Amino acid sequence: MKRELTYTDVSRIQSYVENMGVDFYDVQVEIVDHIASAIEEQLILFPERSFQEVFDSTLASFDNLSPLVHKKLQQVTRQYNRYFRKSIFDFFKWPRVVFAIVLLGVIYSMLKAATPVGMVVFKNHIFGWSMGLTIAYCGFVGWRNHVQYHKLCTTHILSWFPLFTQFPQILIVFTNYAEKYQKQHTLLLALIYTLILIFIGAFVESYEKIRKYGRDKYLKMLSI
Structure with missing residues (x-):
């Protein structure tokens, strides 16, 4: 037996x-x-x-579990990273392609119609808006990870968060350029703005998806 x-x-x-x-x-x-x-x-x-x-x-x-912990941490992290990359690629598929085209059209129209004074006002406000949103989301993620029961190593693989926190600086540098060349390169500027916003959305959604994936998978495994 x-x-x-x-x-x-x-x-x-x-x-x-x-x-x-x-x-x-x-x-x-x-x-x-x-x-x-x-x-x-x-x-x-x-x-x-x-x-x-x-x-x-x-x-x-x-x-002595240290070598095994290191090995399994790498294994689980690779699994999450694969899922994260897949989620990023999946973000740029139908129907979000339509959304991206509509967003491009809206941003292009706004840039085309914007006056020099309007661009200055926009530049003066965008850093505060983007910084506020960045701090709010990063603070939420930090708080959630702190109070989370059964922490997953998705809290350990946020290597992209430093890049995410540079989002406001990237926007303000790009807006300085847009202020100078708004009329000459309107379509190019609109395209870059659209890509920045879509890319940030893809990062946030992909992180939330790997977190859900990990909790759905591992919280059930030892409860069976």
Whole structure:
């Protein structure tokens, strides 16, 4: 008869991993799965030994989880990064192409109709608006990650956040250029404005999607 781990056994492994100081729940789940597979392999290799003896000795052999944590963190991060890139590409598909064309038309019309005084007013306000939105979103993400139950390593892979926080500076530098060449290069300027806004939207949506993907996947795995 094949000896298998019960839910209680898996829960015990999970408690052990958690007590070893593994921070992220998704990494915990991957390590629990790794240890459970190792225990089941030992049960097959040593059928003469008791279940409890094999379980305890194999679990005790994982007394230093640091190399395994590093390996699983990289594995999970690569998984999220692949999903993040896929989400970015998916953002630039139908029907958002239509939305992008409409947005381009609106921005082009606004630039074409804008007076020099209007461009100055726009430049004076856009930094405050964009900085306010950036601070609000980054603050929300930070707060949510702080209070989140079962933290995932999506809180660890926000390497694009420094770029995101440069959004207001990018806009103000570009608006300085637009103020000078608004009439000569209206279509090009409208296209660049549209791409900046669409790209920021793609980043935000893709991050929210990988966060949902991670929570949907890992929060269910150990509850089965």
